[in-house]
Amino acid sequence: MTTATTNLAETIGQELRLPDIDPEYYVYAVYDQASCQACVDACPGKAWILTEESLGLDTDSCNGCGLCVSSCPSGALHMHFPWTIRHFGGKPLALFACGQAGLPDSKDVMPCVHALGTRQLMVMHTAGITDLLIAQGDCSSCPMICDRSILLQERIEHLNRLLSERHLAPMKLLSYSNAVWRKIYKQEEIISRGTLLKRRDFLGGSASRKLKQQMVILNPLNRSECQTIPPGALLPDAISENGRSWPWAPRFESTQCNGCDACIRLCPTDALQLSNSDGKAAYLIEEKYCTGCNICAD
Incomplete structure (x- = not known):
C-alpha cells in the first residue's frame, strides 16, 4: 500500500469514527449563554473544546467512543448504532458488542457499549426490546472510559425505576460470556416489529420538525426522528400521581x-x-x- 493510500485510509477511518453533528439541535443554537457541557464532561480524550466563543472538536483526539452521543441532552450528536436482533428464549434480543471484546471485526461491533444512552434505551423499549446481551472487554482498563463516564448499567437502573412506576417490563442486561454472544449472533437475523411513534412525541422548537402522522419504524436507533426525541415522550404517565417521575x-x-x-x-x-x-x-x-x-x- 502506498503512502498516499495509507494516508487516505487513515483519513477516512478518522472521519468515520467522528460523531455526526446536527447544529440545529445544539443547545447553543437556542441560547448562546447556555451552561451545557455534557459532551466535554463525557469525553475521555478531552476532544471537545468549549470556550466562551465556541464549541469545537479536536478530531485528532477523538477516539470515536460515542460517549458524547449518549450524554448530549438535545440529541445534536449522533453515531451509527447496530440494530442486531435475535430470538432468545422466545423473545427478541438486542445484541451489542464493543471493540474491546475480542470479537471478529463486524459492522455490528461498536466502539463502546456505554454510548447507549437513555434515549436509545427508551426507543428500544418502545420497539418491544427489553433484553440486551452485551459483549465487552474490561472497562476498568479501557481508554474509552474515564471517571466521569456514566455506564450503561447506571442508565438502565435509572430507566427501570421509571418503568416500574408505570408497571412496564424492565430492561434487562443478560449476563453471558462473549462466547455465548458469538453463538447467538450467528443465528438467523430477525426483523423486529419496529417502534410506533406518535406525532405528539415529536415536539421540537418549530412546527416543521413535528411528525405529521404515525410511523412504524424499523431500525429506530438510526432514524433522525428517534435521535432527538425526548426520552420521556415515549413513556406513558405513571400509574399514580405519587409515582410520577420522568427522566x-x-x-x-x-x-x-x-x-x-x-x-x-x-x-x-x-x-x-x-x-x-x-x-x-x-x-x-x-x-x-x-x-x-x-x-x-x-
Whole structure:
C-alpha cells in the first residue's frame, strides 16, 4: 500500500469514527449563554473544546467512543448504532458488542457499549426490546472510559425505576460470556416489529420538525426522528400521581420568578408552556418533553 493510500485510509477511518453533528439541535443554537457541557464532561480524550466563543472538536483526539452521543441532552450528536436482533428464549434480543471484546471485526461491533444512552434505551423499549446481551472487554482498563463516564448499567437502573412506576417490563442486561454472544449472533437475523411513534412525541422548537402522522419504524436507533426525541415522550404517565417521575423535569421556584417568560420562549421542546385559562396566565410543565438541557435554568 502506498503512502498516499495509507494516508487516505487513515483519513477516512478518522472521519468515520467522528460523531455526526446536527447544529440545529445544539443547545447553543437556542441560547448562546447556555451552561451545557455534557459532551466535554463525557469525553475521555478531552476532544471537545468549549470556550466562551465556541464549541469545537479536536478530531485528532477523538477516539470515536460515542460517549458524547449518549450524554448530549438535545440529541445534536449522533453515531451509527447496530440494530442486531435475535430470538432468545422466545423473545427478541438486542445484541451489542464493543471493540474491546475480542470479537471478529463486524459492522455490528461498536466502539463502546456505554454510548447507549437513555434515549436509545427508551426507543428500544418502545420497539418491544427489553433484553440486551452485551459483549465487552474490561472497562476498568479501557481508554474509552474515564471517571466521569456514566455506564450503561447506571442508565438502565435509572430507566427501570421509571418503568416500574408505570408497571412496564424492565430492561434487562443478560449476563453471558462473549462466547455465548458469538453463538447467538450467528443465528438467523430477525426483523423486529419496529417502534410506533406518535406525532405528539415529536415536539421540537418549530412546527416543521413535528411528525405529521404515525410511523412504524424499523431500525429506530438510526432514524433522525428517534435521535432527538425526548426520552420521556415515549413513556406513558405513571400509574399514580405519587409515582410520577420522568427522566428530567424542570421545577419553578415561584418566589424568584418575575414572569419574564424567557424560559417559555427558549425551551426547544415545549416542556415549558404558557396557559391563559379564564384570563389567568399560568406556566405549565410538560415533564415528558424535558431533555435536561438546562436552558430554562440558565
